[in-house]
Amino acid sequence: MAVSDICARFPLLCPSVSAGHVRDFHGFIKIGGVDYEARLSTPHFPLLRGTTLSTDARLSSTVLAFQRQLSEVEQECSTVLEYLVKFQKICSSSAEGELEGDDLPLLCGSHFPSLLSHLDIVGWSKVAQISPDFESISLKTRDENGRSHLLRVKIGKGYPQETPEVEADLPVDLKFSWNTVEGLSCIIAAWEDHLRGLQQFWDVLDELDETVLVLDPPTPARRHTTRRILLSNHVSVQLSVSVVHPRSLPQCHLLGTSRLTAPLNALLMEKYEEWDPERSIVSNLESLLGVSVVRSRAGDMGGSVEEWSAECAVCYALHFQESLPDLTCDHCSQAFHVQCLYEWLCGLTNSRQSMNVIFGECPYCTQLISCKVPA
Numbered sequence: 082m083a084v085s086d087i088c089a090r091f092p093l094l095c096p097s098v099s100a101g102h103v104r105d106f107h108g109f110i111k112i113g114g115v116d117y118e119a120r121l122s123t124p125h126f127p128l129l130r131g132t133t134l135s136t137d138a139r140l141s142s143t144v145l146a147f148q149r150q151l152s153e154v155e156q157e158c159s160t161v162l163e164y165l166v167k168f169q170k171i172c173s174s175s176a177e178g179e180l181e182g183d184d185l186p187l188l189c190g191s192h193f194p195s196l197l198s199h200l201d202i203v204g205w206s207k208v209a210q211i212s213p214d215f216e217s218i219s220l221k222t223r224d225e226n227g228r229s230h231l232l233r234v235k236i237g238k239g240y241p242q243e244t245p246e247v248e249a250d251l252p253v254d255l256k257f258s259w260n261t262v263e264g265l266s267c268i269i270a271a272w273e274d275h276l277r278g279l280q281q282f283w284d285v286l287d288e289l290d291e292t293v294l295v296l297d298p299p300t301p302a303r304r305h306t307t308r309r310i311l312l313s314n315h316v317s318v319q320l321s322v323s324v325v326h327p328r329s330l331p332q333c334h335l336l337g338t339s340r341l342t343a344p345l346n347a348l349l350m351e352k353y354e355e356w357d358p359e360r361s362i363v364s365n366l367e368s369l370l371g372v373s374v375v376r377s378r379a380g381d382m383g384g385s386v387e388e389w390s391a392e393c394a395v396c397y398a399l400h401f402q403e404s405l406p407d408l409t410c411d412h413c414s415q416a417f418h419v420q421c422l423y424e425w426l427c428g429l430t431n432s433r434q435s436m437n438v439i440f441g442e443c444p445y446c447t448q449l450i451s452c453k454v455p456a
Contacts, residue, residue, distance in 0.1 A: 084126075087162050091169075094121065110165070112140060112172045118205075127160050134168070138211045139197065143172050145213050192240040199241070199264030207269070220269065224276045228283065230303070232272050234265065250303040251275055252282065252324050285327040285362065289320075292363055294375040297405050309336075309405065312366075313373040315414040316341050317405075320362065328358040330365075337416075338409040345370050394445045395421035413446035422452045 084096050093109035093116060105123055109116040118137040125131050136144055144151065150171055158164040196215060200208065209221040209231060220232045232255075235246040241261040247268060249255045257271035289308055290301055296317055297309040309319045316337035323329055330353055335342040352369045363374050392399045393406040394415045406416035417425075425444050426432045432441030434454070443450040 087165065090162065091165060094119070110136075110169060112143070112169060121161070121165075123161050127162070129155070129158050129161050129164050132161055132164070137205060138200070138208050139205070140172065141211065141213070142193075142215065147171050192236070192238055195241050195264065196236060199266065203265050203269055218265075220265075220272075222269075222273060222276070224273075224280060226280060226284070228303075230272075230276060232268070234268065240264075247272075249275075251279070252304050252306050253279075279324070282322065282324050282327040285322060289362055290377075292361075292374075292377060294377045296399060299400060311375040312370070313375055314341055315409070315416070316345065316372070317416075318366070322362075326358075330356040331362065336407055336409070338411045338414055340411060341414065345372070392416075393418045393421050395425050408452055410443045410445060410448065410450050412448040412450075413443060415443070415445040417444070417452075419452050420455050422450070423455055426450075426452070 087094060087106065088096070091106075091108075091110060093111070094106040095108045097105050097107065104126070106119075106121040108119065110119045111117075117140040119140075120135045122133045122135075123131075151168065154167045154171070155164060158167065193215065200218075203220070207220050207222060208218065210219040211217070216236050218234045218236060220234065222230055222232075224230060231250065233248040235248075237243040237245065241264050244259040245265075245268065247255055247257075249272060253275065255268075255272060255275060257268050260267045283303065286301070286305075286308065289295070289310070293308075293310045295301065295308050295310055297319075298305050298307075301308070306324060307319060307321050309317055311317050314337075316335055319334040319336065321332035321334075323331065333349060335345050335349075348370055355369060356365050360368075366372075366374055393401065395417055399405065401418040401421060404418055404420075406418050408417045408419050408422055409415065410417070422444070423439060426439045426441035429441045432439055434440070437454045438451050439454060440449065440451045442448070
């Protein structure tokens with residue numbers, strides 16, 4: 082069987098040749114008079130062995146309904162062309178209403194035609210994923226700065242009269258006015274409007290993520306409004322960036338030994354009016370505090386969490402049960418998780434406890450250190 086045999090029967094399926102061999106086909110298959118997008122991976126062409134067939138979301142419901150028959154056909158056929166012909170025949174019979182009873186497609190609810198119609202209006206290029214029962218749909222888009230975004234929509238059987246539930250990776254709630262006629266389009270419009278309004282907010286945080294050593298969150302998401310970063314004197318600062326005014330002075334919470342954080346807090350109180358929204362967060366912090374911010378890549382003040390001793394000196398990890406090392410030794414400035422330090426001090430014979438505070442030797446410098454008993 083030659084490639085020309087498939088092209089003659091399925092003229093809209095275009096072969097892709099790699100290293101002189103056909104590896105896959107991409108194009109359209111006519112099912113019941115309608116052209117559906119399909120992608121065929123054929124590692125052993127012309128043999129069917131190892132072949133996978135992917136179809137667009139509109140055809141997936143039919144494929145799901147006839148999964149048993151198609152699996153049997155796959156066992157019977159030996160070539161790609163033989164399988165494609167039978168695949169087309171089985172799926173077309175559904176579109177033409179030739180099969181009845183248990184062979185009818187599973188997705189035949191009254192809401193399904195409206196949903197498909199609205200997806201056509203939205204555009205199938207915006208569809209990232211659809212569950213087999215069409216009750217969960219992931220939509221995708223890119224904002225004006227090229228960032229990728231996903232919107233998850235949960236469809237009820239009362240659609241479109243029943244308002245869908247939505248989930249988006251945004252720092253604010255996605256609010257929209259549901260319209261049964263427009264359907265998904267009104268959600269998409271509200272979502273993309275939110276994205277346009279958040280460009281400056283994400284510009285500020287992207288610049289921060291690309292520039293400095295971020296301690297928390299470990300994997301920043303678009304919904305996160307905070308960043309914990311490290312200063313060169315082993316003090317960390319938790320920044321809460323405003324969604325509405327991202328270039329204004331963020332809320333700053335300094336964490337570290339009091340002998341280091343106290344003067345920095347005083348500087349913030351004294352010089353906060355000098356914050357310049359035209360400059361970056363890093364530049365402003367360094368100007369106000371007189372301390373360098375640790376960078377995330379090679380260069381001046383660059384390095385890793387381990388190189389800057391930001392991890393806990395007991396467990397040697399940055400995160401412990403979603404907590405960061407928030408307790409710092411006043412003598413060596415080494416940071417610890419409260420739970421780790423408490424367990425360490427409990428293991429020392431010369432430690433003592435008074436009320437809910439335990440005292441003992443620092444694991445790093447052996448000087449006196451204390452911590453509250455964890456709840």
